[in-house]
Amino acid sequence: MENILSLKNIVKIYQNGVIANKDVSIDIEKHTIHAIVGENGAGKSTLMKIIFGEEVPQEGEIYYKGKKVNIKNSLDAIKMGIGMVHQQLMLAPDLTVAENLILGIEPLRYGVFLDLKKIIELTEEASKKFGFKVPLNKKISNLSIGIRQRVEILKVLMRNAELIILDEPTSILTPQETEVLFKSLKDLKNHGKTIIFISHKLKEVKLIADKVTVMRDGRAISTNDVNRLDEHMIAHMMVGRKINFKRIPGVKKVGCPLFTVKNLNYLSEENIFVLKNINFEVRAGEILGVAGVEGNGQTELVEVLTGLREATSGKIFIGKENISGFSPRKIREEMVAHIPEDRMKNGVAEHATIEENIIVDRYHKAHFSNKSMFLDWKYISKSSNDLIEKFKILTPSSKAALLSLSGGNIQKVVVARELSSNPQVIIAAQPTRGIDVSSEELIHNLLKDARDNGIATFLVSADLDEVLKLSTRIIVIYNGEIVARFDDIKNITQQDLSPYMLGIKKKGD
């Protein structure tokens, strides 16, 4: 079949000397869904940015519809008929759906004024043509993530894209929303569009893609028909070894409650309940998983629990001690570790060195400093190097800038710091978000070991597989409330959880 896009020998080296793409050649056939899989840092995103004109490669050639092209920026790409839906959706939250759709291609009256009637006409027409139902007059900020993503795809379609790149589109969706998306993608393929689909969820790749390219370490190591491979073969190619999809074995011994939350409420500045009457306890030696679609109060809950935000009412106990209203330092002194959901925002200082990042919770303690005043850099380096070795952090030196590490290794620095703080309670939010499979496995095993050592772990994750894999018990949060509790999760599946996550069902208290 005819190729719509051919990449030949693409080489991309970033300013910091990292080689993101090494001699990559891929052919994308017309009217197919082509999946590109690989661990984080394998070079998928860079390659997509090159196709969409956001990065310019040092070497290599790009052929589009058989002609050699030079894509200098995204406008070039859009003009040629290439569209991209980014992982972080690019919509203006305060504008309506219709306004977002025509952004940049606004129909005008007298060359100055927006032609509002025409806007609605155009958007309705497009919405019908592609079978994409979206509420045209609603503000983006009032819509769910799934709908927003449809808007974004429609936006790309309205610019006459024939080749559509979707960068990890399902990472922000619930299972139901994912199903809807997949149906739309198949429809688009039947409309004659070509789709490049980036993912690291292999199940989805099997489900929807025709072809799959595996990337590893900056290279495209194979392109195949999807039905000639199974999940395990793809996974094997991605990481170069076998990985474990199974749930971890059950708990050995559960102790007394170490971490208790009672009647916790948090009101936002607009006086809206963000967290409503939250009650739970985590016992020694278990992992309590929180399932829920992102944005249902998880972020605020974790911030309240770790002292970064003040609760409106309610009590938090470590053991028997009430720690409500404590500062982050005091909560850490109660041996609470915190893996934050957004590592770059809260978990690290990217321009500081690795060791400076590791000591943030302990620089004032014995050995790290003398009388809490003078830092002992020798001891700090030694203890940092121990952690670098123990947690398999890839770096030339503990004095390297954190910025020089890959996402997975940065997360390992965060996890190394938190787990080495000798905690009795771990609050882990999205502990493996956006990192490669092998780092993920390492972190999962570390959390399991912590559990077996009698630590109480509170796990918040948007990745249901992760919640199911690690948790002893699960609670589901929707709209700031706990809407379901599962104490025995042996036979629980994603499908059992998602009606609660979407607020369709609610267990009576």
Place this chain on the structure above:
Amino acid sequence: MEKFLLKYFNLIRAAIAILIGIIISVCIIYIISKEPGFSLKSLFLGPLLSKSRFGNFIETASPIIFCGLAIAIPFQAGQFNIGAEGALFIGAVAGTAFGVSTNMPAFLHIPLVLLVAGLTGAFWGSIPGFLKAKWNTSELVISLMLNYVAYFIGLYLINFHFRDKAAGYLVSYKLPETAWLVQFIPGTRIHIGVIISLGFAVLIYYFLYHTTLGYEIRISGFNINFARFGGINVFKVILISQMIGGFIAAIGGMTEVMGVHRRFNWQLSPGYGWDGVVVAIIGRNNPLLIILSSLFLAYLRVGGRILNLLSDIPSEMITVIQSIIILLITAEAFLAQWKYKITVREAKAKEVSSEPYT
């Protein structure tokens, strides 16, 4: 060779920036001066041609070093407090007032006068610091505005309460000799304050990189959310970093009064606080590099003064030259493309030499 270029990229870039600045100024001088050879000599070699000029150069560097440090500490904490000028002025006024009103032996008088000045400066720095920590106001705007407040309060105090009417012009009473900083090189005005400024630079370097409070300041500057997350008391950091900045600026102003003029004689704000911003930026907030950047700026300043005195070129010229150089040094993108090219070549070379992929 390329490794060397990458490693010292910032230094090489600064050198090239300075060189370009000099070339441009040479061109300008050739265009506007009737005796360009002499003018060039005055500007670029002037400060070295006599003992007193060399003294001028060193003595000018001292308050600039102080102010560079005073700016660098809040900058390292991520606090854009540019109130060094105001803290220097009000601190020197308070120190002078205390100095002329008291009598005690030198070993007490000197440190006490410096302390009064420093504490006044620290108080001055605490105002934008406290407002920022408590209500998240902009320390940039507040510290900028406070510079004017300091200036007019200071002038009022000097001119209406501590003015030496016998002097014949607007100056304070002369400090008693017990509060003088000794000028220890005959034929120059190089005074003990110069040594104190160098001592402070070393001390502040140690403070920032080897103490827990210095660590808290730097981490808060890198990422204040991370600092809060890790348990650092960021309220304290925001406040204290600006207080230390004010303290140091004020000491800088006071040593200038005690070592050079021996009385308060500024009717215009001297501008060292602004020089401090410049040298802190050029020195990338590193106390040791600030010594170098301050010497550099002082050299240009003194060369400019000599040029102004002896040749037909106005001292405004020097401002043009300085601006060009500072612009080039602070522009992050300057020569970045060149660096990128070397990086790409290096990365490729490494890739080829490493084992082939299987």
